[in-house]
Amino acid sequence: MNDSIVSLVDKYHLIAAFAVIGLAMYVAYWMSRNLTGGRLHGSAIAIIIGLALAYVGGITTGGSHGLADVTLFSGLALMGGGMLRDLAIIATAYGVRLQEVKKAGLRGVVALFLGVLVSFVAGAVVAVGFGYTDPVDITTIAAGAVTYIVGPVTGATLGASSEVIALSIAAGLVKSILTMIATPLTAKWIGLDNPRSAMIFGGMIGTTSGVAAGLAATDARLVPYGAMTATFYTGLGILLAPTLLFLGVRAIF
Amino acid sequence: MVIYGVALLAGCMLAGLIIGDVLGQLLGIDANLGGVGIAMLLLIFLTGYLKDRGKLPEATESGINFWNAMYIPIVVAMAASQNVAAAFSGGLVAILAGTLAVVLGLALVPVLTGKKVDDAAPLDARPPSHPPTGR
Numbered sequence: 001m002n003d004s005i006v007s008l009v010d011k012y013h014l015i016a017a018f019a020v021i022g023l024a025m026y027v028a029y030w031m032s033r034n035l036t037g038g039r040l041h042g043s044a045i046a047i048i049i050g051l052a053l054a055y056v057g058g059i060t061t062g063g064s065h066g067l068a069d070v071t072l073f074s075g076l077a078l079m080g081g082g083m084l085r086d087l088a089i090i091a092t093a094y095g096v097r098l099q100e101v102k103k104a105g106l107r108g109v110v111a112l113f114l115g116v117l118v119s120f121v122a123g124a125v126v127a128v129g130f131g132y133t134d135p136v137d138i139t140t141i142a143a144g145a146v147t148y149i150v151g152p153v154t155g156a157t158l159g160a161s162s163e164v165i166a167l168s169i170a171a172g173l174v175k176s177i178l179t180m181i182a183t184p185l186t187a188k189w190i191g192l193d194n195p196r197s198a199m200i201f202g203g204m205i206g207t208t209s210g211v212a213a214g215l216a217a218t219d220a221r222l223v224p225y226g227a228m229t230a231t232f233y234t235g236l237g238i239l240l241a242p243t244l245l246f247l248g249v250r251a252i253f
Numbered sequence: 254m255v256i257y258g259v260a261l262l263a264g265c266m267l268a269g270l271i272i273g274d275v276l277g278q279l280l281g282i283d284a285n286l287g288g289v290g291i292a293m294l295l296l297i298f299l300t301g302y303l304k305d306r307g308k309l310p311e312a313t314e315s316g317i318n319f320w321n322a323m324y325i326p327i328v329v330a331m332a333a334s335q336n337v338a339a340a341f342s343g344g345l346v347a348i349l350a351g352t353l354a355v356v357l358g359l360a361l362v363p364v365l366t367g368k369k370v371d372d373a374a375p376l377d378a379r380p381p382s383h384p385p386t387g388r
Contacts, residue, residue: 021326024333043325050332058338068334080330086289088327090266091320093293094300101294111365118361119354126350141346145354153283170343174351177340180332182355190362194376197366204358204365208289209331216328221376223324228290235277235286 010071017075024049044184044217051177089212089231092224100195101228107196108229111203116237118204119146120245123171128253135250136160140168142249143241147207148172150237157242176210183214192218195225202226206233258316265295 009016028049029042036045054066063069068077078084123145127138140160144151144167151168154160160168183192183201191197202211202225211230215223266289273288280286300317303309340347 017330018326021330021333024329025326028329043329046325046329047332050329051335051337054333054335055337055341057333058336064336064339066334066337073333076330076334080327080332080334084323084327085331086292087262087266088320088324089289090269090292090296091262091317092324093296094314094317094321096293096297098297098301101297107365107367111361114361114365115358118357122353122357123350126346126353129349130346141350144347145350149284166339167343167347170340170347171350171354173336173340174343174348175354176351177335177337178352178355182359186359190359191366192362197362200365201359201362204361205355206358209335210355213328213332216325219376220325224293228293231290231293232287235273235282235284238282238284239280239286 006072010074013073013075014078015075017073017079020073020076021079041184041217043220047180047213047217051180085209085212089223089227092220092227096224100225101199104196104199104225108199108203111200112206112229112232112236115204115206115233116146116240117245119175119206120237120241123168124249133253135246135253137164138253139241139246139249140164141171142245143237144168144171145175146172146237146241147234148176149234150241153238154241154246158246172207175205176207179205179207179210180213180217183210184217187218192222195222198222198225199229202229203233206230206237208234255312255316255319258313258318259320260316261299261313262296262317262320265292265299268292269295 025042025046028046031045032038032040032042057067057070057073058064061069065077067073068080120142123142124138127141132138132141136158137160139158140151140155141164143154148169149172151172152165155165155168187193192201198215205211205214208230211226212223215226269292270285270288272291273285276286277284300309
């Protein structure tokens with residue numbers, strides 16, 4: 001009986017994911033209303049619940065997809081995977097006014113370059129602080145602080161060791177997860193309540209999943225603006241980290 | 254029909270991703286350069302064009318709006334399938350590098366945004382003649 005239910009849920013994994021996420025959203029919005037008096041968005045709580053469950057899933061299964069590695073919840077990987085996420089992000093652009101994008105466009109581009117540079121330098125400083133002296137290691141860890149995709153791509157290009165590449169992925173994951181949690185909490189201080197600052201935020205932080213979830217937890221209307229710039233960030237990082245930025249690091253060390 | 258909206262969305266996504274892919278190849282990087290952002294711009298242009306000509310009926314719109322409304326649940330599912338365990342097992346180097354990048358990035362947002370001017374006004378503070386983009 002139990003086995004057949006498990007295999008049924010496993011077979012219809014995407015449908016099960018819809019039901020599970022719906023339930024999690026209900027609980028999160030209930031908590032937002034009744035426990036925080038609406039001060040913390042329901043979506044922020046839902047994302048934090050998701051991350052906590054992902055941690056539990058990762059610890060218990062040893063897999064790399066959080067809760068989605070638990071058989072019953074395997075549909076989460078499809079529902080929250082890149083394909084549907086990008087489709088939904090693009091759909092948020094419906095209703096965006098182009099003047100807003102144009103007005104903040106130049107600042108958005110500046111934020112993109114500055115964002116990659118600042119994250120890279122932050123990662124490099126920490127790597128050097130922990131005693132790394134090889135330019136390849138420093139660059140790979142620094143690239144990981146850009147995003148968890150830029151890190152391994154850069155490491156592979158430069159021929160970094162697998163431990164350093166793993167470290168760079170972890171740095172990128174920390175950045176992404178911290179962005180999800182810290183964005184709604186700091187939004188007021190950094191003025192994240194209008195299309196312009198959202199575009200700049202997307203360029204400065206850049207990690208797509210972090211920006212997507214952070215803005216969703218702050219104000220869903222800001223998502224298209226932040227996502228618009230963030231979508232160029234990883235590509236720009238992959239372009240700059242193993243080339244210009246690596247040469248910069250090598251010139252210093 | 255609802256599928257027209259979904260197909261329009263899917264078409265924009267594929268076109269944007271193809272353009273992003275070509276851009277990446279031109280620059281010699283193994284990544285899609287801004288495909289999603291290009292798709293967003295395509296969707297804005299196309300729906301604006303169709304709307305001006307009255308060729309975007311409500312049913313078509315609802316095909317796009319459904320995925321728009323599914324955004325937050327999808328992001329929650331994404332959060333639940335993140336490799337959180339690996340982020341914590343990376344040790345202090347990874348945690349500090351990631352944290353410093355976020356702190357500096359967030360701190361620079363107000364610097365780049367500059368003074369609060371008209372076009373950087375909060376969405377909530379808009380006069381009714383400019384309704385907030387909405388959901």
